Amino acid sequence: MNRPQPIEKMVEIIKKLPGIGPKMAERLSYHILKMPSGEIEKLIDAIQKARQTLRYCSSCFNLSESDPCPVCSDSQRERGIICVVETPQDLIAVSKAKDYKGLYFVLGGALSPLDAVGPQDIRIDKLLKRLKSDNISEVILATDTDSKGETTALYLAEIIKPMGITVTRLGYGLPVGGDIEYADELTISRAISGRKEM
Amino acid sequence: MNRPQPIEKMVEIIKKLPGIGPKMAERLSYHILKMPSGEIEKLIDAIQKARQTLRYCSSCFNLSESDPCPVCSDSQRERGIICVVETPQDLIAVSKAKDYKGLYFVLGGALSPLDAVGPQDIRIDKLLKRLKSDNISEVILATDTDSKGETTALYLAEIIKPMGITVTRLGYGLPVGGDIEYADELTISRAISGRKEM
Numbered sequence: 181m182n183r184p185q186p187i188e189k190m191v192e193i194i195k196k197l198p199g200i201g202p203k204m205a206e207r208l209s210y211h212i213l214k215m216p217s218g219e220i221e222k223l224i225d226a227i228q229k230a231r232q233t234l235r236y237c238s239s240c241f242n243l244s245e246s247d248p249c250p251v252c253s254d255s256q257r258e259r260g261i262i263c264v265v266e267t268p269q270d271l272i273a274v275s276k277a278k279d280y281k282g283l284y285f286v287l288g289g290a291l292s293p294l295d296a297v298g299p300q301d302i303r304i305d306k307l308l309k310r311l312k313s314d315n316i317s318e319v320i321l322a323t324d325t326d327s328k329g330e331t332t333a334l335y336l337a338e339i340i341k342p343m344g345i346t347v348t349r350l351g352y353g354l355p356v357g358g359d360i361e362y363a364d365e366l367t368i369s370r371a372i373s374g375r376k377e378m
Numbered sequence: 379m380n381r382p383q384p385i386e387k388m389v390e391i392i393k394k395l396p397g398i399g400p401k402m403a404e405r406l407s408y409h410i411l412k413m414p415s416g417e418i419e420k421l422i423d424a425i426q427k428a429r430q431t432l433r434y435c436s437s438c439f440n441l442s443e444s445d446p447c448p449v450c451s452d453s454q455r456e457r458g459i460i461c462v463v464e465t466p467q468d469l470i471a472v473s474k475a476k477d478y479k480g481l482y483f484v485l486g487g488a489l490s491p492l493d494a495v496g497p498q499d500i501r502i503d504k505l506l507k508r509l510k511s512d513n514i515s516e517v518i519l520a521t522d523t524d525s526k527g528e529t530t531a532l533y534l535a536e537i538i539k540p541m542g543i544t545v546t547r548l549g550y551g552l553p554v555g556g557d558i559e560y561a562d563e564l565t566i567s568r569a570i571s572g573r574k575e576m
Contacts, residue, residue: 181447181448181469181470181473182470183470185443186428186432186443187432189424189427190421190424190425193420193421193424194421197409197410198405198409199402199405200406207397207467208396208397208398209428210466210467212395213428213432213441217429220425223392224422226387226388226391227410227422229384230384230385230388230410231415234382234411243382243408243411245382245384249379250379251379268408269405269408271379272379272380272381
């Protein structure tokens with residue numbers, strides 16, 4: 181026998197979620213069926229509430245319940261520095277480091293010629309507009325260190341530098357708590373060229 | 379900044395699903411937020427429909443839209459053999475092999491003393507009741523081959539054999555398409571003792 185049609189449908193939708201294969205989708209579907217109905221209602225409620233209440237901040241495109249978002253409306257922050265990240269999740273990760281007191285800009289992705297994601301598909305225009313209208317002295321490029329993030333950083337640096345704005349990139353090196361044995365060569369060579377006197 | 383409260387709530391619920399850690403839960407939550415609303419409605423609809431229409435077959439405890447389920451109501455099947463599985467997913471996997479023409483029984487789990495799952499927590503009583511009332515000549519134990527499944531099979535064999543019913547266990551050996559190099563010792567020794575003349 182095949183899976184009953186209603187489960188088939190759940191699996192069909194769930195397996196399209198990122199990082200979830202057909203087996204995992206099946207496992208999740210059967211699990212969801214067995215969950216107490218209160219739990220399911222809570223999940224559906226949470227999804228609906230999140231989708232209703234969250235919006236993009238019109239200044240940095242962070243996801244937030246308010247516009248401008250709590251970061252942009254925080255008067256304690258330095259308004260002359262912008263940290264450019266790919267996603268709202270990246271913004272939260274950087275903000276947890278607590279060393280950075282400037283503002284942010286969420287691109288909403290990274291350039292990826294292979295996936296046909298060009299400059300018009302992420303918020304590069306909006307970033308440039310903001311750089312022109314606000315008085316920005318430094319842009320920190322905190323895109324991912326994979327090839328898409330690197331491409332995006334190079335592309336942005338080339339456009340932003342001629343505007344007279346300092347462009348920096350997050351430092352490369354060994355992750356804290358990491359084991360040198362397992363670090364890849366590229367990371368080690370970046371860590372060597374970025375070495376500091378103790 | 380922390381994650382906005384509505385996302386936090388989604389992550390909180392999603393990370394309780396099996397096989398999903400906090401990072402994956404975050405990734406899924408942000409993905410769900412970005413999905414077109416039609417897609418979300420489809421997912422919620424599918425979950426609700428599956429939960430409303432699916433029930434346990436009162437004979438084999440398979441999940442089905444009808445009771446008895448399509449397998450139990452199939453008059454072509456041999457009614458004297460029962461294949462005992464742990465979950466409805468296992469039933470579907472066995473039925474896909476197509477060699478088996480008998481009926482099934484879904485235990486709804488496996489014995490696991492460490493997790494405090496005893497005989498009263500799975501459908502052992504109901505299985506024994508069915509074995510007594512129906513005219514069953516053979517029970518095939520198709521529980522998993524992990525320690526829980528093995529324990530359950532041994533426990534069931536000990537109870538069912540005295541009832542004069544033949545008890546068999548699925549054959550062990552190398553999985554088809556597998557690489558001997560990567561098979562574990564126990565599987566190889568089971569495959570050797572289960573070798574067949576060609």
